[in-house]
Amino acid sequence: MKFNAWSPPSLWRPIVSPVVNGLRAVCLLSWRVSNGKESVRHEVKGSHEGCVAWERDMSKYLIYFNQAWVGEHSEAWFAARGPLARAVVAEMKAAGVYVFAGGLEEDPQEAFSADATGGTLRFTDGPHVSHPQFLGGFAVIDAADDEAARHWAGKLAQACGWPQEVRRFKP
Numbered sequence: 001m002k003f004n005a006w007s008p009p010s011l012w013r014p015i016v017s018p019v020v021n022g023l024r025a026v027c028l029l030s031w032r033v034s035n036g037k038e039s040v041r042h043e044v045k046g047s048h049e050g051c052v053a054w055e056r057d058m059s060k061y062l063i064y065f066n067q068a069w070v071g072e073h074s075e076a077w078f079a080a081r082g083p084l085a086r087a088v089v090a091e092m093k094a095a096g097v098y099v100f101a102g103g104l105e106e107d108p109q110e111a112f113s114a115d116a117t118g119g120t121l122r123f124t125d126g127p128h129v130s131h132p133q134f135l136g137g138f139a140v141i142d143a144a145d146d147e148a149a150r151h152w153a154g155k156l157a158q159a160c161g162w163p164q165e166v167r168r169f170k171p
Helices: 075-095 146-160
Strands: 023-025 027-034 039-047 054-056 059-066 098-103 112-115 122-125 135-143 165-168
Touching (some): 146 165
Antiparallel strands (some): 023 054, 027 039, 098 135
């Protein structure tokens, strides 16, 4: 298929721009080419003179809760919390910090384990170690700093109605 394409200026080049004070100049350039029946969108991430967009070097954070922290509540209480939590996730996506989020099955016996510490890989049903505290759900975000991660953890804690713990991933 041959397209009549407009070529972007030569000064639009793939980005490998220097980082200044934790910020990197970037531009996302997009154009469409068409043969009259179909069109293809091309995107090039690049830098050029006059670019005003900036990309921050970010760290990934885990925001999570243990199921025991949830407490006992009515079904109506939980039903009212779902839309609040989904709204925070939508806000995270809109802000560009969202990586992944989800709640886990509440019965730890639904888990299974893989263990190769004895030299042979073994799979067992149930949790690796039975304990009253177990992971209930989590979110992974890409945030600029600890303060931004605290902001999102606070929003999730308010929406969910139970505590959230935050840990930064190693670089």
